[in-house]
Amino acid sequence: MRxxxxxxLFSVLASGPxxxxxxxxxxxxxxxxxxxxxxxMPGLRGENATAEESAELALLFQRFQTLSREVENLxxxxxxxxxxxxxxxxxxxxxxAVGMIDRVGRKDDPKILIQSPTLDxxxxxxxxxxxxxxxxxxxxxxxxxxxxxxxxxxxxxxAAEVTAMVEQGMHAVHQMMMQxxxx
Numbered sequence: 001m002r003x004x005x006x007x008x009l010f011s012v013l014a015s016g017p018x019x020x021x022x023x024x025x026x027x028x029x030x031x032x033x034x035x036x037x038x039x040x041m042p043g044l045r046g047e048n049a050t051a052e053e054s055a056e057l058a059l060l061f062q063r064f065q066t067l068s069r070e071v072e073n074l075x076x077x078x079x080x081x082x083x084x085x086x087x088x089x090x091x092x093x094x095x096x097a098v099g100m101i102d103r104v105g106r107k108d109d110p111k112i113l114i115q116s117p118t119l120d121x122x123x124x125x126x127x128x129x130x131x132x133x134x135x136x137x138x139x140x141x142x143x144x145x146x147x148x149x150x151x152x153x154x155x156x157x158x159a160a161e162v163t164a165m166v167e168q169g170m171h172a173v174h175q176m177m178m179q180x181x182x183x
Contacts, residue, residue: 049110053099056092063089064169068139071159076145077152078159082166083139094140101131101142116176118158125151 060067066086072079082097084090103110104126109119122129128151132143146152164172 053096053110056096056099059089059092060096061165061170064166067093067166069163069166071163073156073159074143074145075152076147077143078155079141079143080159080162081139081141082162090140094135097140097142098133101133104129116158116161117180118154118161121151121154122158129155 063084063086066084066089067082068084069080069082082093084093100110104122107123107126109123125146125148128148129144129146132141134141144155146155161172161176164176168175
């Protein structure tokens with residue numbers, strides 16, 4: 001299956017404080033002192049996100065250990081290969097990537113509570129991004145390019161954020177949130 005879209009891969013990562021309390025887990029943490037609910041993951045909901053999109057994100061975070069990823073920074077963009085050893089997670093990954101690439105092209109920000117600020121530029125300049133998406137035995141391959149140097153820099157930064165999430169799950173999100181709160 002091959003898609004050529006004028007958009008960029010979206011993946012949810014940290015920006016704002018989480019407001020939900022930990023339910024039954026006995027500890028609180030976060031940049032603003034608020035806790036969170038790792039079972040319900042309310043930070044994955046968005047003002048303009050569907051329940052299905054939030055459920056896909058939750059599955060990706062809950063089973064992040066099944067994911068692996070390679071990133072090549074290109075002079076005008078990125079090439080990523082992401083895969084999962086779990087077929088259900090792989091399906092969610094492909095659906096998420098294709099759906100969010102489409103959203104970026106339409107400039108239709110889902111406004112996920114914890115989404116990364118690097119995505120703001122993508123939703124503003126989605127028409128300046130060309131994406132090729134291919135699902136092969138190797139995994140989900142995404143090549144994204146742009147002639148806009150600011151968009152390319154944001155692609156490089158966001159690819160690193162997504163890689164951190166693949167390696168560390170929600171812990172990476174928490175770390176990025178605390179770093180942003182400290183700045």
